[in-house]
Amino acid sequence: MDIQELAANLLAGDRRSLARAITLVESGRDDHRVQALELMELVQKSKREALRIGLSGTPGVGKSTFIESFGMMLVGRGLKVAVLAVDPSSARTGGSILGDKTRMELLTRERNAFIRPSPSQTELGGVARRTREATLLCEAAGYDVVLIETVGVGQSETVVAQMSDLFLLLLAPAGGDELQGVKRGIMEMADLILVNKADGDLKAAAQRTRADYAGALHLLRRRPQDPDGFPKAATVSAIEDAGLAEAWDDMQALVEWRKTQGYYAQTRADQAQYWFVQDIRNGLLGQLDREPLKSAIKGYAAQVSEGEISASFAAQTVLDALKGLP
Known part of the structure; x- marks a missing residue:
């Protein structure tokens, strides 16, 4: 190549x-x-930059529908949009369905849109191992907005916040019942909480859910990188395209404020350092899958299972061997 x-x-x-x-x-x-x-x-x-938007949400909340409607709106405004959709991999077979692209039929046909589904494989954090590098490639290719969709919502999926400029949490109307099921950690990282499916019979429930989350956000400690009014909760309807323009206005206003105050550049610098350390850690872990450590680990594992040596002693022996590698 x-x-x-x-x-x-x-x-x-x-x-x-x-x-x-x-x-x-x-x-x-x-x-x-x-x-x-x-x-x-x-x-x-190339030094090109795109607005990186991380998106997480509970299963069935309509993330793909939202991304397609939101992406189509951005394309209609003359922007180039890239979507990096991460699908969970089977712990048994390692396979993934990768069905996000088939659920975004309209956006897939747009010349100014690029959709790339990737398997999460063994990675935690709701993202694939090389999602950040894929984001940088999309920026270099001239895309204005990169949407990073995670596999789900929970404590581990907050890793996406370390590679995005804005973090959106998408929820479904539930009259506030979902509030107990969403971890505090992910709420503290969210810049916007969007209650989807605010249409038809669910519109009233969506408004109640928005009010519940707006109240919960007021109880959280204010972050220095947020202006007055943020983080905030709002309602949207991906089907009716309701609230999408307002959500985009909020995102632009928040980003512009952070750029003016210096938080935007500082956050990107901090994220670069974070991924530098992560790459070192991943490289060290990768050494464990190579010879001669791979065979040594297998041998020590057999001794540990037989009770001949302790797990702690075996682990320390492997780590000592790792120090001696070139």
Whole structure:
């Protein structure tokens, strides 16, 4: 693969090259990883930036429907939109359905939209291992907005907040009953809580749910990077396109305020440091899957299961061996 040519085509906005580049960075092969690092260095020089929006929500809340309606609205305003949808992988087989693209039929046909489903594989945090690099590739390809959809909602899915400029929490009308099921951690990271399906018979329930969450947000400690009125809760209807324009206005206002106050640039710098450390940790963990440590770990595991040595002693022995590797 000619990495120089791939980078040039990607920077020119070629969608096929973008897809190939994401496939490359997601590959687990060592030779592909070397090429991926070369590619990332080439495209990073473009210094292009997109608004990164993380999106999480309870199962069945209508994340795909919301993304399609919201994305179509942004495309209609002349913006280029990329969607990185992460699907959960089976713990047994490792497979994923990757059905998000089929649920966004209208957005898929748009020339100024790019949709890429990826398996979460063994990664926690609601995102795939290389989602951040895929985000950077979408930025380099000239997309104005990158939507990062996580696999679900909970304590671990807050990792997406470490790679986005805005974090949206999407909920369904439930008269406030869902409030007990949403973890405080994810609420503290949310910039906007959007109650979807605010239409038809559910409209009144959506308004009540919004009020419940608005009250809950007031009880949380105010973050220095938020102006008055944020974080906030609002209602939207992806089917009727209601509230989407207002939500977009809120996002733009929040981002503009953070840029003016210096929080936007500082957050991106902090995120870059976070992922630097994460890449080091992932690299160290990857050493455990390579010889000779892989065989050694298997041998120690057998001794631990037989009760010949303690798990703590075996683990420390492996760590000591890791220190001696080149």
